[in-house]
Amino acid sequence: MKVCVVGGAGYIGSHTVYELIDAGHEVVVVDNLSTGLKDAVHKDASFYEGDITDFASLDKIITDESRKKPFDVVMHFAAKIVVPESVKNPSLYYYNNVEGVRTLLDVMVKHGIKNIIFSSTAAVYGEGKDGICTEESETKPINPYGETKLVSEKMIGWFAQAYGMNYCIFRYFNVAGAHKSLEIGLLRDHLTHIVPVTIQTALGIREKMTVFGSDYDTYDGTCVRDYIHVSDIAYAHVLGMKHIALNNISEIINLGSNQGFSVKDIISEVEKHHPVNHEYGARREGDPAKLIASNKRAKEILGWTPKRDLSDIILSDLEFRKRHKK
Numbered sequence: 001m002k003v004c005v006v007g008g009a010g011y012i013g014s015h016t017v018y019e020l021i022d023a024g025h026e027v028v029v030v031d032n033l034s035t036g037l038k039d040a041v042h043k044d045a046s047f048y049e050g051d052i053t054d055f056a057s058l059d060k061i062i063t064d065e066s067r068k069k070p071f072d073v074v075m076h077f078a079a080k081i082v083v084p085e086s087v088k089n090p091s092l093y094y095y096n097n098v099e100g101v102r103t104l105l106d107v108m109v110k111h112g113i114k115n116i117i118f119s120s121t122a123a124v125y126g127e128g129k130d131g132i133c134t135e136e137s138e139t140k141p142i143n144p145y146g147e148t149k150l151v152s153e154k155m156i157g158w159f160a161q162a163y164g165m166n167y168c169i170f171r172y173f174n175v176a177g178a179h180k181s182l183e184i185g186l187l188r189d190h191l192t193h194i195v196p197v198t199i200q201t202a203l204g205i206r207e208k209m210t211v212f213g214s215d216y217d218t219y220d221g222t223c224v225r226d227y228i229h230v231s232d233i234a235y236a237h238v239l240g241m242k243h244i245a246l247n248n249i250s251e252i253i254n255l256g257s258n259q260g261f262s263v264k265d266i267i268s269e270v271e272k273h274h275p276v277n278h279e280y281g282a283r284r285e286g287d288p289a290k291l292i293a294s295n296k297r298a299k300e301i302l303g304w305t306p307k308r309d310l311s312d313i314i315l316s317d318l319e320f321r322k323r324h325k326k
Helices: 011-022 055-068 081-089 090-111 144-163 194-202 230-247 265-272 296-302 310-324
Strands: 002-006 026-033 046-049 073-076 115-119 166-171 174-175 209-212 225-231 252-254 279-281 290-295
Touching: 002 011, 002 055, 011 026, 011 230, 011 265, 026 055, 055 090, 073 090, 073 230, 081 090, 081 144, 090 144, 090 225, 090 265, 115 144, 115 230, 144 166, 174 194, 174 230, 174 310, 194 209, 194 265, 194 310, 209 265, 225 230, 225 310, 230 252, 252 296, 265 310
Parallel strands: 002 026, 002 073, 026 046, 073 115, 115 166, 166 252, 174 225, 209 279
Antiparallel strands: none
């Protein structure tokens, strides 16, 4: 299949491009490089610099590429994703994450592209009152990031109904680790993800890290999340693409480990390799205490389960950061 990966120079997008090419698909990457890196784009993928909110730019790219061969699927990874930033600057998040999706869908409708894979988030569940969130759990986001993802999900659903499209929406939370080649990983300045921040501290790239909150209602007082290796997430997107395109169906699917780890657990796992200089600070706005995504439906529909555990995640990111010195 021919796939347009919007945000394909970013962390999860670039890993998905690798999986798509390994599976024999033709890939076109569109990215504005605001957080993505052109060097992270697979050498066998075509690359265009373009912004998801710019209809004219997207339209031209799709038009030019469709003359060679029409697209079968669009994958969306072009969201703003930092929770504290979304609380401080909701306008940016509504513009990029909602208006950007509407623009992308309009381009897809114009060109008759029927299949979209949307990278969503378990943050749509908010506090996750049931502990482990299923696809039927209440969606009640507690920050603008989660809200903009939920709004986009609903918009995709309405577009699908109106224009005969298929979608696969994936909800997941903490993605970490690096590709087995160690060529790509989460490599950028101002990292906020707990795994790379902890590893940067262990390697002396950061002098010290702060654990935001030690009084949550969890087993050790720090936030609990599930953690999935980025290559496992990427492979699920390839499976989801095949599923909706071949079966002419739409799905909402969680990708999770069914297992939660606290921030203290992450530090302890990293400290098996190097000590981590850390301190405790105040809670961040918009952080739920516990959020774990069930993977039961992913198993049943896609035959997907994570192949890599927390130790694999930590070790791959550690080796990646040693190689790239960031």
